[in-house]
Amino acid sequence: MKKAPQFDVGPGGETHQHGGETLTTNQGIPVSDNQNSLKAATRGPVLLEDFVLREKIFHFDHERIPERIVHARGSAAHGYFECTDPLTDLSKADLFSEKGKKTPLFTRFSTVAGGAGSVDTPRDVRGFAVKFYTQQGNWDLVGNNIPVFFIQDAIKFPDLIHAVKMESDRGYPQAGSAHDTFWDFASLLPETTHMLMWAMSDRTLPRSLRMMEGFGIHTFKLDDAKGKSTFVKFHWKPVLGLQSTVWDEALALQSADNDYHRRDLHEAIANGDFPQWELFVQPFDADFADRLPYDVLDATKLIPEEVLPLRKVGVMTLDRNPDNFFAQTEQSAFCPANIVPGIDFTDDPLLQGRLFSYLDTQKSRLGTANFHQIPINAPKCPFHNMQRDGQMQMLVPKGRASYEPNSLAQHGEEGGARETREGFVTQKDFATEPAAEKLRMRAELFADHYSQAALFWKSQTDGERAHIASAFTFELSKVQLEQVAPRMIAQLRNVAEDLAERVAAGLGVELPKAAKPARAKVEMAPSPALSIHRNMKPTLRGRKIGVLISEGSDAQALAALKAAAKKEGASVFVVAPRIQNVKLSDGEAVKADGQLLGSPSALFDAVAIVLDAAQAKALSREGAAVKWVMDAFGHLKAIGSDAAAKPLLDRAGVEKDEGVTGLGADFFAAAKTRQWMRESNLRQLA
Ligand code: HDE
Numbered sequence: 001m002k003k004a005p006q007f008d009v010g011p012g013g014e015t016h017q018h019g020g021e022t023l024t025t026n027q028g029i030p031v032s033d034n035q036n037s038l039k040a041a042t043r044g045p046v047l048l049e050d051f052v053l054r055e056k057i058f059h060f061d062h063e064r065i066p067e068r069i070v071h072a073r074g075s076a077a078h079g080y081f082e083c084t085d086p087l088t089d090l091s092k093a094d095l096f097s098e099k100g101k102k103t104p105l106f107t108r109f110s111t112v113a114g115g116a117g118s119v120d121t122p123r124d125v126r127g128f129a130v131k132f133y134t135q136q137g138n139w140d141l142v143g144n145n146i147p148v149f150f151i152q153d154a155i156k157f158p159d160l161i162h163a164v165k166m167e168s169d170r171g172y173p174q175a176g177s178a179h180d181t182f183w184d185f186a187s188l189l190p191e192t193t194h195m196l197m198w199a200m201s202d203r204t205l206p207r208s209l210r211m212m213e214g215f216g217i218h219t220f221k222l223d224d225a226k227g228k229s230t231f232v233k234f235h236w237k238p239v240l241g242l243q244s245t246v247w248d249e250a251l252a253l254q255s256a257d258n259d260y261h262r263r264d265l266h267e268a269i270a271n272g273d274f275p276q277w278e279l280f281v282q283p284f285d286a287d288f289a290d291r292l293p294y295d296v297l298d299a300t301k302l303i304p305e306e307v308l309p310l311r312k313v314g315v316m317t318l319d320r321n322p323d324n325f326f327a328q329t330e331q332s333a334f335c336p337a338n339i340v341p342g343i344d345f346t347d348d349p350l351l352q353g354r355l356f357s358y359l360d361t362q363k364s365r366l367g368t369a370n371f372h373q374i375p376i377n378a379p380k381c382p383f384h385n386m387q388r389d390g391q392m393q394m395l396v397p398k399g400r401a402s403y404e405p406n407s408l409a410q411h412g413e414e415g416g417a418r419e420t421r422e423g424f425v426t427q428k429d430f431a432t433e434p435a436a437e438k439l440r441m442r443a444e445l446f447a448d449h450y451s452q453a454a455l456f457w458k459s460q461t462d463g464e465r466a467h468i469a470s471a472f473t474f475e476l477s478k479v480q481l482e483q484v485a486p487r488m489i490a491q492l493r494n495v496a497e498d499l500a501e502r503v504a505a506g507l508g509v510e511l512p513k514a515a516k517p518a519r520a521k522v523e524m525a526p527s528p529a530l531s532i533h534r535n536m537k538p539t540l541r542g543r544k545i546g547v548l549i550s551e552g553s554d555a556q557a558l559a560a561l562k563a564a565a566k567k568e569g570a571s572v573f574v575v576a577p578r579i580q581n582v583k584l585s586d587g588e589a590v591k592a593d594g595q596l597l598g599s600p601s602a603l604f605d606a607v608a609i610v611l612d613a614a615q616a617k618a619l620s621r622e623g624a625a626v627k628w629v630m631d632a633f634g635h636l637k638a639i640g641s642d643a644a645a646k647p648l649l650d651r652a653g654v655e656k657d658e659g660v661t662g663l664g665a666d667f668f669a670a671a672k673t674r675q676w677m678r679e680s681n682l683r684q685l686a
Contacts, residue, residue, distance in 0.1 A: 025055050065330070066365050067116040070161055071127040073175075074110030075120075075209065075262040076329040077269055079318035081105055081132060081279065087313055090230050090283055091222035093342025095134045096313055106131045106376060107318060108332055109209040109261070113164050114175025116330075120261035121245070121253040122175040123204045123471065128214030128236065129334040130316065133380040140338040141234060142358070146203055147215040149299040150186075150195040152446050154353015159185060160192075178478040187488040190449040190515065193495060194300050197456045200471035201464060202244035202532055207605070208264045210275035210542055211243040218351040219296045221344040221427065222283065229344065229427045230283045231296060233303060235310055239276040241537025245602075246674075247471065248683075249635040252602035260603075266321055271571070273542060274319045280310035293522040294452065295445040299350040301452055304527035328376045333362040341424045349442075368392040384417035447519040450494040454521060457496045459530040463676045466685035469499055473506030473686040486512040494521065506686035538672040541569035545671065546604030548628060549576050549592065550615040555584035557610050557642070557663055568668055575599045577622070585612070596624045601632040606671030608663060609641035609648065616644050620651040629654060634682055636674040640667030655681075 023031045031052055038050035046053070068074075081103045087096035095103040110127035111118065126145040131138055150160050163185035166172050173179050177199065186192045198204070206212040214236030221229045245253065253260050268275055282303055284296075294301040322328040335358035336351065345351055362371045368391035371377060388402045399414035409415025457465065472492070476485040485507055492500040493514035504511045528534050545565050549558060558574075565572045576582045576592035583589050593599075601607050609629070611619065619625035629652035632639050638659045641649065654660055659675035661667040679685070 025052060070112050071110035072116040073114050073118050074108045075265050076108035076322055077318040078106055078320040079316060081314055081316050083314040085312050090224055091342040092225040093340055094136045095132055104133045104380060106332060118175040119254045119258045121250050125204060126212060131334060134340050135381050136340040137381060138338045138379050139340045140334045140336060141216050142334045142336045143214050143216045145212040145214055146198045147217060147302040148195050149217055150192045152191050152298055152300055153349045178475040180479050180481045183479045183484045183488060184481055187484050190491055191300050193449050193491050194453040197453045200468045202467055205245045205250045207243040207245050209261050210268060211238050211240050213237055217299055218348045219346045221346055223342055223344050223427045227427060230285060231289060233282040235280040236277040240542045242532045242535045244532050246635055249602045252600055256600045256602050269318060269321050274317050277316045279313045281313055282308045282310055284308055294448055295443050297346055297348040298446045299348055305529040306527050331374050332376045333371050335359055344427055386416060450517055451522045451524055453495040455524040456530055457499060458526040459528060461531055461533045463679060464531060464533055469502040469686035472503045476507055485509055490515040502686040540672055543570045543605035545570050545572050546601055546607045547572055547574050548609045549574055549582060550611055551583055552612040552615055553584050553610045555586040555588060561608055561663060564668055601628045606638040607632040609645040611645050613644040616648045620647040626652050636678050638667060638670035
């Protein structure tokens with residue numbers, strides 16, 4: 001008989017089924033026929049006795065678990081964190097203790113509003129959750145790609161999410177905030193204003209998960225070995241630099257590739273182009289916090305890098321795709337309460353609410369209090385305690401000691417694990433007074449809703465401001481409740497008059513009276529670090545160049561383009577009207593990577609056109625080719641071509657500018673950035 005399936009433990013501690021050539025049931029019984037159910041006669045009926053059929057269908061019927069109530073759509077990868085600059089002066093956390101120390105981790109990126117099967121590219125905040133498997137237990141830094149949040153107090157979270165998700169009666173829209181209930185809620189809650197500015201900026205349209213920042217958002221604490229605590233904010237910066245798409249391009253991507261971000265992450269890792277982020281901290285003490293005009297326990301506020309510089313701690317590298325989406329990405333269970341000695345919470349009321357929410361949700365999603373035993377969630381250091389039993393218990397705790405204190409060890413039996421001085425200790429919270437009364441209140445400075453929204457606006461380039469004003473206009477244009485847009489614009493007047501005016505003009509409504517602020521705004525100096533345009537890297541690393549070819553394309557020009565792109569660290573995707581057998585000028589028949597109709601230029605960072613004159617003329621009568629070029633121009637991308645492509649460029653309305661180049665070095669220089677100067681001629685932004 002052939003070998004039965006074997007199980008072993010993978011590099012991440014997961015159990016793999018492998019090696020068995022014989023198909024068996026879950027009980028290990030070899031299966032003789034996987035094509036036909038067991039019937040009483042050739043034409044049936046099917047017999048209840050067919051345990052092979054029943055087991056197979058039973059298991060299939062239970063394949064799904066509840067999706068996450070928020071952040072349902074996500075993509076993840078394994079990797080490691082390498083400490084480059086130890087933090088021993090501030091924290092006793094083991095992962096920050098030594099230069100070169102590596103800690104394995106699992107990172108999941110997500111959108112917030114859409115269901116698990118929704119598209120990757122709606123305008124939405126992105127989750128950025130990292131599970132560090134440290135030697136002192138798991139630390140989950142469950143953050144977002146925006147450094148602030150919509151609300152200040154956990155009690156408003158269900159309202160926020162109910163407002164943004166599909167409307168309760170009609171079940172739409174999926175994955176988008178441009179609808180009545182979201183803006184009804186947001187316009188009534190001025191504390192959302194700062195985050196709305198970010199949400200309406202290009203931060204919510206990332207080009208790639210690999211090209212976005214991440215933030216812990218809340219103020220946390222670091223505890224050193226002597227018991228001293230320091231406040232801290234956590235920041236991730238992508239080594240590839242920040243990069244976003246433009247709105248029209250994001251819309252095009254929704255039809256071009258529903259899995260745009262998931263595919264991009266997976267392919268990059270599969271190709272050995274491992275994405276990396278640097279981890280920074282912003283440490284500060286209580287005196288510093290007291291001097292700020294805002295409250296560091298308010299998650300709608302950030303501390304500009306220019307006010308408090310970042311200190312680098314290490315680098316995260318994602319170098320391994322999940323082996324199985326369900327077992328790892330879907331079953332991963334993050335929890336902000338997973339913390340290790342050396343890192344600690346603060347009294348931020350949003351964080352405090354999160355500390356119990358996530359355990360709860362995992363029980364309802366994964367069905368058992370033993371979800372921590374699922375390999376992706378289990379610590380990679382030893383873990384022992386007196387907890388026992390429960391559904392899906394996978395461990396086999398030995399001995400009688402499931403209580404403590406016990407004296408079994410003194411009498412020669414296994415006594416079980418005990419507490420340690422090295423264990424997690426909550427440091428005295430030096431920031432807040434012990435509560436004199438029990439209050440349902442917020443601290444005074446939480447009432448400042450506009451200072452940092454204005455700071456964000458001031459810190460953007462003109463082009464970015466136009467995008468923000470246009471996004472507000474677009475989203476509010478979708479709102480049918482007439483009271484909402486004026487109410488929102490009334491809030492925006494407290495952020496910046498010109499923003500409010502532009503949105504009102506864009507919607508064609510009268511400028512309403514400004515909303516009465518709960519607290520006067522303070523002036524803050526602009527923070528260039530908050531702009532994407534100012535923080536993009538002029539690089540082709542990690543970027544994709546689309547090349548349009550057809551019959552008779554110049555083989556040499558194509559080869560030269562590919563070689564130059566490779567040198568710059570970019571990948572090349574060849575597009576042709578037909579995939580197979582595209583005969584180049586030298587007679588060689590090549591295979592394209594994608595067909596023109598299914599590979600719109602929105603998928604690429606820059607495009608090149610390598611066509612002979614006859615083909616360029618023929619394609620100028622082909623809608624898909626004209627749109628390919630027109631969109632590349634409209635999405636502010638570099639377009640490289642030679643003179644032969646002119647009929648196609650003309651038909652697509654391409655006007656000569658710095659981004660419309662030949663096929664040589666000029667193309668590669670232009671391709672490293674977006675052609676922002678083009679935008680004001682192309683669309684009427686608010
Ligand atoms: Fe979450 N959040 N959240 N959240 N959150 C969840 O936990 C919740 C908040 C964030 O890739 C849920 O496992 C409450 C802020 C990410 O699996 C749930 C509050 C931030 C992820 C939950 C917040 C986040 C979640 C749903 C207000 C940025 C995805 C499924 C107090 C710092 C993690 C799950 C992953 C997931 C609750 C606010 C980020 C329901 C009650 C602020 C990245 O427990």
